[in-house]
Amino acid sequence: MTGQYALPAAQRRRLAVRAFHLALYVGAAVSWQGACAQDATPATPAPQVAPAQSPQAASPGGTFEEEIIPQRYADNADVNAFIDDMVARYDFDATALHALFAGVSYSATAVKLVTPAATPFPKNWRTYRARFTDPVRINAGVRFWRENRATLQRAYQQFGVPPEIIVGIIGVETMYGRYMGNFRVLDALTTLAFDYPNTPNRADREMTFRKNLEDYLVWTRDAQLDPSTVLGSYTGAIGIPQFLPSSIVKYAVDYEGNKHIDLRASPADAIASVANYLKENGWENGRPVVWHIAQDTGSLGVAQAAADGMPEPHWPLAQLLRAGMMLDQPGIDMTAEAGTPVTVIDLPTPAQPTQYMLGLQNFYVLTRYNRSFFYALAVYELGQRVKARVDEETASAAPTSTQTPIAAPAPMQAVVPNQPTPAAAAPAAPHPAQTLQSPSQPPQPQPQQPPQQPQ
Template sequence: MTFKFAPLDFPAAFKPRSTASFVSIASLVCALGMFPAGSAFAQSQPQTATPQGQVFEEEIVPQRYANNPNVDAFINDMVARYDFDSSALHELFNRVSYSTTAVKLVTPSPSPSIKNWRVYQSRFIEPVRINAGVKFWRANQAALQRASDQYGVPPEVIVGIIGVETIYGKYMGNFRALDALTTLTFDYPNTPNRAERQATFRKNLEDLLVWTRDSQIDPTTVLGSYTGAIGIPQFLPSSIVQYAVDYDGNGRIDLRASPADAIGSVANYLNKHGWETGRPVVWRIAGDVGSQGIAQAAADGQPEPHWSLAQLLKAGMLMNEPALNLASEAGTPVTVVDLPTPARPTEYTLGTKNFYVLTRYNRSFFYALAVYQLGEAVKARIAAGDSGAAPSSAAAVQ
């Protein structure tokens, strides 16, 4: 299937850059770039957040990939499989730069950071993001409602994802996606999962080239995060090809400039990954010592629901959900979500199938719960009739 993507309208679409150009990085949750849209790089455990609006000095090495045998082999494969023009691809890759910064940012810290749910939560469930979410909801109410009706995903969930990813398009990243994806395809740092990540970056590099060609977009003009994630919802190219939709009806898909396209694409992504309409995302566990002990024993880090609610109740777990019909939900599969914070007892909640679907966007319990809580906080403000201009707190978070 061929998608038509909007040409990205940036000033000075392509100019040779110096080896030290300043790049404003998207305010993303994970130190590894918020790996969006269910990519293979979404982390199975939460990472620390990049401070919003932080500016890095991007270090690059121009023409690193000219006359590179690995790149030459890749070009030959693209010619054979997708009918590219060999000379045009060689000319393109002669202009690609190695991003030292991208490599540094995906390289794990030698001293892994300690997981801290309360700190992580405070970065996303806070007044700036909540106020921006209210404004975004008000400005895009029709598209949000239409997406909810069509795909079954409630507005607050869509709003939560876009808010966590880019603060509603405020921080989308200014790395050239072609540079980032080429660098991470051919020069990924030496980590235990290097081969797997290189393979997935290679697939995204392929998809970047195919959809920009089919859409008549100059690939050197496509900007994104340091992992090649693009636009308001931070979709990698492979996710754009599979899940992005033209939701403003103008005949093209533009995830960087069209909030409607971003809304429809996020809803379509969640729908295709199994979102269950009208079902909950989490259930609260009672705070007594027995229930918390059972939760601790059952928390195995697996995001896919694999305990039945009945199993946990039979073991003695109590729920803090007065409206929950325990009998009718006894067979519902859940996972126990652990939320550690240093110097505090670990918090636990139950995640349902919809919680699992959120982890397909980013494989982190912290991320999925932050998305849910941000969406709920914005929804509460909307219900109260707020416009997004007044200060807010996270008191509405459940």
């Protein structure tokens, strides 16, 4: 509304939220804050990929020192029962396993790092994003893309995951292999499997880490690796993509064809393993990751009320539109997308208005790698920034380039890309009222554009 009869902004916001409640048939007690996904405790064991760790804890040449207690697990009743199970199920040598665990140390540092802070720090999206999209990381991503261009294209062809997504994950996880962790994986997994800190989810977490310890011993035996020498993160994640052992067993790929998977030293194996992980967890080739919400008061009010912290897409887009939300996303075919499930992403920053976006299936798949809205969006934004730089390089070299571009794999369904192609000027974003028609009028389909070609 405009002019002298316009309602105050606060009142318009309250009315928008009330309309949302009626439209979605929700109860009166809807939380205005909404839990962020990074705080949600999963009902099932966490995905088998460890969180990105701090460079200090992972730096191979830094001064960080792990606090350990040697020989904590020699003749430990729980460990002895675990050994008996490994012997019975996988035909391990009992004497060898007892000798191995006699040399395992308790990692007090790992326990401290997985223990939640007594007073949680306020969530700060702007600080988090700045940490993972800084110029140093972007430059490293451009170099990684340039050095592994053929492998990234090959993985795109085979798995349908764009290079920028793979580059974003590897950049956030280890800054392209720079920070892979210097904890002994055997110490970390054993500590967290048998001495996880006393938290509400302790039983589930110990079960998860015992499964990873089991898979770690089987994997190192089959790969003929010494289990006492492999290094990784404080949660036992390994290599360039920071895979936990259970993910190595299930998703890791030998992309060099040498019958050996090396996630620490082979970028090709890391690239294909990340792509395979995302594909197997439901990545949709050619589909967007996020949609942008219009910044008017009504749209933000609906977003605030619908932000429930659930990473799984569960709101039909049409339902949010009927409640009064509008999108700032040119080119969407509203008729085709009306039934598309989305989740509302909330990105709080202290003393700043909370930002909101809509996450689609591919955003949810990124949270399967790490159950955090901040993490998933940082991966996406880092990948987009690296891709923009690579596209600039490719465009500037195009007149003299003799390379034959590799065609992108055919998308599973017709879609509109997230961004315009670098060679074309970006179309001006229409006013939200033009992007979304009134629910009383049938939406007019927008013209489709060809999928963006990766460089």
